[in-house]
Amino acid sequence: MYFSQEQIDRANQADLVSFLQSQGEQLTRAGQEYRWKRHDSLTVRGNKWYRHSQSKGGGPVDFVMEFFGKSFTEAVELLTGEKGAAAPDRPSPAPLSDFRLPPRSDTAGQVKSYLTEARRIDEDVTGFFFPPGIFTRKPPTTTPYSSAEMKAAYRDTPTSAAQPGASGLM
Structure with a gap:
């Protein structure tokens, strides 16, 4: 489902006290805030909530997702009473051209x-x-040594005798 930004904004402006009362939840007034009976560390004021025991709070959509176990889509629908529209069609990507090196x-x-x-x-x-x-x-890299000098240097290395087929004579 797809929701416009206006629908999401309306959902986030919903009064949580009215919403909870419409859901049959019990609230008690505590100064300018309301405490929810089901979660005594949670206070509600207007469209904001705060759970003191977890230092966590937010708006109505977050509240419905957190405490009613709803998805984002379900939360917006529940708060606004509106159904979302089908997701807009995305243009299909252009076909890839034949790439040749x-x-x-x-x-x-x-x-x-x-x-x-x-x-x-x-x-x-x-x-x-x-x-x-x-x-x-x-x-090309050149060396100051002749081919014979290079062969002689290789023949005198200790590992040259250990090489298969190396006789020490060149």
């Missing part, structure tokens, strides 16, 4: 143009996430 590219220009033109992402955003130089390739 763009062709692989190693240059920032192609990636940026895809994001800004095809995906319509602002250039400031793409510039933030793709700073200059991010797509440049690093040259």
Whole structure:
């Protein structure tokens, strides 16, 4: 069920003393407030209630939910005497388009143009996430040692003999 904000506001403005009396509940006056016989630590004034033993209070909808075990919908119906309307129809989500990955590219220009033109992402955003130089390739790492020196260094390590198929000779 669906309730308008006006209906919810009317329910929360309901006089709790009148409501409890209409439900056959017994109240005793205590100054400007009323005490509910069923819960002696609970006081009611207008549309507010407070349970002193639990330091908890609220409005009429909260009250009906808490002490009468009703759902939100049932509480609003009980307090206003009105039935809720059927929930408004929600528009169905648009069907998803067929997403295809763009062709692989190693240059920032192609990636940026895809994001800004095809995906319509602002250039400031793409510039933030793709700073200059991010797509440049690093040259292969070279070592100052020759292949023979690397093999000799490996042969002399203590774990090389433990390797299957390692004879120590290269």
